[in-house]
Amino acid sequence: MHFLRYQWEPYLSYGQLFEFEKNKVVYHQGEAGRGIYYLKNGEIKVTLLSDKGDERIINMVPPGMLFGEHGIHGEPYLTSGTTTCPSLVYYFSDDVIATICRKHPEAAGIYTDSLIYKFRTLAEIIAHLDSPVEQQMAFYLLKLVQENGNASMNQTAFAKYIGTSRITVNKIIQKWKQKGYIELHKREIIIMNFDKIRAIASNPHMD
Structure with a gap:
């Protein structure tokens, strides 16, 4: 883009x-x-x-x-x-x-x-509509960073991106944060391990 x-x-x-x-x-x-x-x-x-x-x-x-x-x-x-x-x-x-x-x-x-x-x-x-939620999240996170240079989006908006609940989004984000894949800074999600996020976007079972 x-x-x-x-x-x-x-x-x-x-x-x-x-x-x-x-x-x-x-x-x-x-x-x-x-x-x-x-x-x-x-x-x-x-x-x-x-x-x-x-x-x-x-x-x-x-x-x-x-x-x-x-x-x-x-x-x-x-x-x-x-x-x-x-x-x-x-x-x-x-x-x-x-x-x-x-x-x-x-x-x-x-x-x-x-x-x-x-x-x-x-x-x-x-x-991607029928993909698992975690796979969709990884895909859209990579897409946002690629297009806009960052992923400046709150969890409610991210949930609307995926078509799921804020609770589900928060659960996955906290899991990724625990594993060191991402960090949170105010409204922005910062990818720390692109390889892991790309792997999830390609195949959610590789996490």
Whole structure:
């Protein structure tokens, strides 16, 4: 994902800048798309609501990334995007995106790469839905660190990532902490033994 970050910066002058407070919804799953967004500052929590009404966090968007890419040309948003802290967000309508791509052909490639990455992320989430909880936790922890450089997330949010209870998440985190696989610092989970966490992500029985 690192190669995608900040690639959209040259086109920010075309967008509209909005300031969002914490816990504000930028776009809703299922509503007709109005365009795409770029996170200048802050953090966006991307969630997916199942047919049963269960909400799962599927991504945490760091600054420098596009999001809501699927909401173009009136297509419904596949997820919801909500701020986790005060955030600065640029909005680009369909017409504006068309103008950017006409004047800067390389922008179309950046948008396409970002869209493909998001669909791949969604596919990974679906592929892990039936995995054991500990395996899912290891997978998402590695994913968060790889994408954002850290795993800054409280246990309630982590539970929503996995679709399980906070108690279950806490039990596994305490087990990993005891074994020296991770350390906890305020809201952040710090991986101390990447090999062990990778092994659990690949095969939960290797712990």
